[in-house]
Amino acid sequence: MTVPTTMATDPLFDRLRLDELRRRPGVKWQRVAGDVLPAWVADMDFAVPQVVAEAISDTVHNGDLGYPNWPDGNPLRAGFADRMRERHGWQIAASDVREHTDLIQGLQLLLHLSTKPGDAVAVQTPNYPPFLATIDTMRRKRVNSPWLRTSEGWVPDIAGLADAVASHDCRVLVLVNPHNPTGRVLSREELAEIAAIAHRHDLLVISDEIHAELVFAPHEHVPFASLSKDTAARTVTLSSAGKAFNIAGLRCSVVHYGPRRLLALRDAQPPDLYGVVSPLSVAGTLAAWRHGAEWQNRLMRVLDRNRRRVAEAVREWAGDAAEPMPEATYLYWFRAQHLGLSGNDPVGETLRRAKVLLDGGPGFGPDAEQYLRLNFATSASLLEDILARLGTMARHSRGT
CATH class of the missing domain: 3.90.1150.10 (Aspartate Aminotransferase, domain 1)
Incomplete structure (x- = not known):
């Protein structure tokens, strides 16, 4: 052609x-x-970016495939904190970041720790199918809040979301921004309205921001947790270099915990119960963020x-x-x-x-x-x- x-x-x-x-x-x-x-x-x-391939190759050639020595925690934590500060001006502590193999695992862990079967979880539809399937198979009550297709394009139905959360007594909101599949980037004003709903109904917000580095100008990504102290305290942010650098197969993601109680609950789980990321995935992810x-x-x-x-x-x-x-x-x-x-x-x-x-x-x-x-x-x-x-x-x- x-x-x-x-x-x-x-x-x-x-x-x-x-x-x-x-x-x-x-x-x-x-x-x-x-x-x-x-x-x-x-x-x-x-x-994949050459810098990622070289970082992985160097790790292998150096014979560095034993148990990693990270006395200060996985270096992904500081790497993600640096990335958020540099790209969005969002100041977070590396000590509030944890790592998982992918976002779906992160979502499943968070729902396991923060809800029980039958609890209502709000989600804006259409949405990423594995997220919807996770809510259903974990026997949480999925509350769909449809986006609106208008003459101007796709818009979140903020009023509809507020009604859905209130009428079903939701415990959690799963927020996907930038949105998959519509590709919408929620504005700061739209995010603030959603944050007000979360505050009013004391929601835990699980914010999937994996597409944040694939935003086209003049649109800008705003991390949901960066809106205010109250929003930060109730938000868990899921992210990864997987989409933006085409390295999903490395199976490496990060989770930033705003709620202190939820982070403590997560850290109280048996060590490695939810798996660990490999040194190869860490090397590739850090190379992408630092040199890509x-x-x-x-x-x-x-x-x-x-x-x-x-x-x-x-x-x-x-x-x-x-x-x-x-x-x-x-x-x-x-x-x-x-x-x-x-x-x-x-x-x-x-x-x-x-x-x-x-x-x-x-x-x-x-x-x-x-x-x-x-x-x-x-x-x-x-x-x-x-x-x-x-x-x-x-x-x-x-x-x-």
């Missing part, structure tokens, strides 16, 4: 070979047949280019009903009807008719049945192939 001349390419990210991608052992490419293009799970197709700026800056220019290209394609399919560009992430959330789909399985229909695997549908919560999520973190040429297949399906559906 020819790349439009208006799309500036970057050799670091655009020289991807399809045959090499298909040989990758990860789930993104191995879950599809040889004629299918995957644009579903939130993994980027790009190679050039790679990340180039990445954001490529992702910005790609999201604009997807927006152009969606306008071609949808006309006046086109969907807004995401303000963050490399995920595009749009209505399946733009591709001529109206059934209950838009993912399956897209796979069958276009040979493209997207994500979407009811796993993202109520009212998501007719939505699809497209991962555009790939090369310009592969993105053109994906959009061409989807465009052909859309035109055939319209009879043009």
Whole structure:
């Protein structure tokens, strides 16, 4: 597929070979047949930053795979505190940070420590399917507060969230910001309104901020816990370098505890009950945070280019009903009807008719049945192939 001349390419990210991608052992490419293009799970197709690869290689070559000696605690703790201060001006203590293998484990631990089966947990939908599944399988009462699709784009229904929290006596709010799957970045004013709800109803807020470093200008990420002392004292922040540097397979995340009682309860658990992160994952994560700026800056220019290209394609399919560009992430959330789909399985229909695997549908919560999520973190040429297949399906559906 020819790349439009208006799309500036970057050799670091655009020289991807399809045959090499298909040989990758990860789930993104191995879950599809040889004629299918995957644009579903939130993994980027790009190679990991060289500084990350070198940090891991150096650790191995130095023979440093024994039990680590970290008398002052895992160095991820200070690394994350430094990262938050440098990027957001958020001053936190390294002693309030802990590490886990991934955000889902962190959420599960927090719900285990702070709630019991039957307790109500509020979540804004659509939302990340593993979070919704976690709440359900842990037998907590999931209280859905839908976002609103307006002429201006996706907006959080703050009044609806307040009503849902009050009417169901919620104990916890799971906040996802930047939002997955819509890509919205909540403004400081919107966050302040949510913080007021949390204060009024004494909620524990579990804030997933893993996409915080994938925000497009002029939007800015505001850590929820940075709003005020009261908000900080009731907020646990989940984060990782996994999404922003394409290293999810390192299985490494961090959790900042605002509530002192909850941190003490966590530390009172048996040592290593919830697993530990490996020295390799620590080395890779710290290298990304400390030395990955050039790679990340180039990445954001490529992702910005790609999201604009997807927006152009969606306008071609949808006309006046086109969907807004995401303000963050490399995920595009749009209505399946733009591709001529109206059934209950838009993912399956897209796979069958276009040979493209997207994500979407009811796993993202109520009212998501007719939505699809497209991962555009790939090369310009592969993105053109994906959009061409989807465009052909859309035109055939319209009879043009």
